[in-house]
Amino acid sequence: MSDELTLESLDLKKPLEKMTAKELRELVIEKLPQIKGASGMDKDQLLSEIKELLGIEEEDAKNAYKEHIWALKRQMKDLQSKRLQLGNDKKKERDQLRKQISRLKKRTRRLAAS
Incomplete structure (x- = not known):
């Protein structure tokens, strides 16, 4: 060696x-x-x-996006609570909220992976 x-x-x-x-x-x-x-x-x-x-420098790349990820997760929690409050008769609005939550989840996963 x-x-x-x-x-x-x-x-x-x-x-x-x-x-x-x-x-x-x-x-x-x-x-x-x-x-x-x-x-x-x-x-x-x-x-x-x-x-x-x-001699490898410690990487804080995930820490760079940590605050942004937490902000997106707070936003997802708000949307989830709104979706639960909607009744069964507002299917279209519930589906819109579900799609928004799904997009936010995808964004957080991409940020965490980078």
């Missing part, structure tokens, strides 16, 4: 964030002996130690 560690040199089958704590511990024990105390660490600690060792 060369002196410089990279993600490519670790030969990972999936991204670090998608790995379980158990998989991360095994990775550290087998390929990154520089990190001590891996057996007592949780997933977040393991990720931060591995990223620090490899």
Whole structure:
């Protein structure tokens, strides 16, 4: 193994964030002996130690959209309560609210994935 560690040199089958704590511990024990105390660490600690060792900057991309996602979820809750308040005779309005809620859900999922 060369002196410089990279993600490519670790030969990972999936991204670090998608790995379980158990998989991360095994990775550290087998390929990154520089990190001590891996057996007592949780997933977040393991990720931060591995990223620090490899020189990967912590990404706050999801945090950038967090407030926007929460605003959309509040809006969905309001629409859901309005939909529940409508009676059975207002099917058209209920369907419109259902479609709006569905669109908002899709937007939140896209923002969370990016």
